[in-house]
Amino acid sequence: MARLTVLAGGVGVTVALLAIPAVAHEHPSGITDLVTPAVVRVEAVSHVEITLLDHVGQLRHVERSYDFPIGEGTGIVVNPEGAIVTLTRVVKTDDEDVAVLAANKVFAEHHDVKVPQDAKRHSLDNPVLNRHLKDCYPPKRATATCIIDVTTDITIFPNVSPADTDGFKADLVRAGSGPDTPAVLMPVARAVGSVGMPTAPLADKVPDQPGSPTSVAGFLGRPGPNVRTTVEIAHLAKGGGAGENGRPFADPDKKADEPVKLGGLADRGLAGAPVIGDKDGHVVGMLIGGGKEGKMIGVREITSTLSKAGIAPRRGAIDSAFEGALTRYHTQYYTEAAPGFQRVLELYPGNVVAADLLKEALAKRGGPDDAGTKRAAAPAPSGLPLWPFIVAAGVLFVAAAVGAFLLWRRHRAGGGPDDDQGQQAPPLVPQQQGYDEGANQTIMVRRSLQFPVVPQQQQVLTSPQPTLTFCTACGMRLGQAHRFCGYCGQPIETS
Structure with a gap:
């Protein structure tokens, strides 16, 4: 009976559990909210301090300062301390090219000559000025007519409100081997906020399946009331994705020319923007390229560069x-x-x-x-249907009824209930009643081996009681056949 009850209870619990819907949570498809708080605008310029030593006429020192833009793009914050990953071409250029550009500019301004304002080395018709211009170009020599100092100035504009119009400065910790490789930046001072900055979660790998949906999020200008995060849908194409070559994009429905669309966005400020996976909203890569060819480098290139820079991505x-x-x-x-x-x-x-x-x-x-x-x-706090519990209660009731019926049949058949060890319960011992010592009675007691019983008495019929006689001499009781007193020997008087 105990086993039947346990079995019925287990069945009822199982039925109830099967009726409870599995509770699981996944972020909605295409979510970018986990990443966009950590998206930043990155602007870099080369700051040049140049001094022109004019020996043509009276010796003069002509000092100029120039800021030449290096790049504008998007980056993502990867730890609360403010470490940022962007593309190398956004924050790094050839210092020698910048020095040549500064030399052309200062010569054109001071000597009032036509020198193209680019990073190429030019010649002038005037032999004296031409010699001085050649001596102004790097590298620095003993006869140099220009002293040039080039530094890189990187400014980060976070996604905050009200907008941070000044931004904060950052240093280039590590640059990649090519323009479309990751670069790592660190703020010069402590990042905004007492506990750091929001960070973007990095995925473990790039989705393998062609046509996997993603989103690209970045800034086309400095964040502000009129410049919000730009988000574009994209799909990963088959093949590619290794190293600097990148992985192409392609719309599986062929409704949009995604490489051209994303290449144009990269030129306008989304270079280095995070590519966000549709499954869980984590960063799977970064946007590279430009023109008519937008591609993606994978998250492994990002984590590899961070490791070489000695920076661990983490959440806060x-x-x-x-x-x-x-x-x-x-x-x-x-x-x-x-x-x-x-x-x-x-x-x-x-x-x-x-x-x-x-x-x-x-x-x-x-x-x-x-x-x-x-x-x-809702009427039911748990929100669960009532029918599983009704079914479970019905199963338990039926099991209890079956057990009671089996027990009743066993009692009716004369069997006794066994305990859990199969041992027979000892019968109760009835108490004997006191009887008259003078009565000549026989007591017969019947006991059932199965149930305790009340003792029953049966009286056996006996012959009538004889008349008692006594010795007239000593008073002893005399038997029926005695002729003399057994005590004093007095003869019994008979009639």
Whole structure:
């Protein structure tokens, strides 16, 4: 009976568990919100200090300062300390070419001659000026007519509100071997925020399947009220993806010429922009190329460059709070999401994405679209159907009825219930009643081997009691056949 009960209970629990829907969460398809708070605008210029030693007439020192743009692009923050990954061509150029450009510029301004304003070495018709121009070009020599100092000035503009119009400075920690290879930057001073900056999660690998959907997110200008994050849909094409060659893009439905579209965006400021996987919203690569050919280098090139620079990508406190709130928001639990976004803004007040989502969460909180409100209004707090529990209760009831019926049949057949060890229970011992010592009775007791019984008495019929006689001399009782007293020997008087 005990085994039947346990079996019935197990069946009921199994039925109830099978009725409970599996709870699992995945970020909605195509999500970019995990990455866009960590997307930054990167601008780099070459700062040149040049001194021209004019020996043509009276000796003069002509000092000039020039800033020549190197590149503009997009980068992503990969740890709370503010480490940034972008493309090498955005932040690095040949210093010698910059020096040649500065020499051409200062000669044209000071001597009022026509010298093309480019990074090529030119000649002048005037032999004296031509000799001085040649001596101004690098490399530096003892007869040099120019003293040139070139430095790189990198400015980062984070995705914050209100917009940071000045940005913050960063140093080039490590450059790649080519223009379309990753470069690593570090802020000169501590990054914005007491706990650092938002970071972008890096994927483990690039999706292998051709046609895998992705999103490319970056800035076409400095972030501000009129310049928000630009997000474009793209699909990975088959083949490629190794090293600097990159992996091409191709629309599987052939509705858009994605290489041309993304190449144009790279030229306008999205070079180095993160390519975000559709599965979980992690960075799978960076946008490279330009013109009519936009491609992607994979996440392994990014992590390899970071490793060589001695920088480990990691997530921070801002990211944990933001991802928790984002999960609730995308599952339409707006009431629970709002405090999470408020916490993010306490940690990093300028988080544009958190601020926008907080407004939407507050607007939808408690409304018909709020899943938390729907759950609270439902009659069953758990939201589970009642039929599994009814079925389980029915199974238990039937099992108990069957067990009771089997027990009743065993009792009726004269069997006794066995305990768990199969041992027979000892019968109860009845108590004997006291009897008259003078009665000549026989007591017969029957006991059942199965159940305790009340002792039964049966009286056996006996002959009538004889008349008692006594000795007239000594008073002893005399038997029926005695003729003399057994004690004193007195003869018995008979009639």
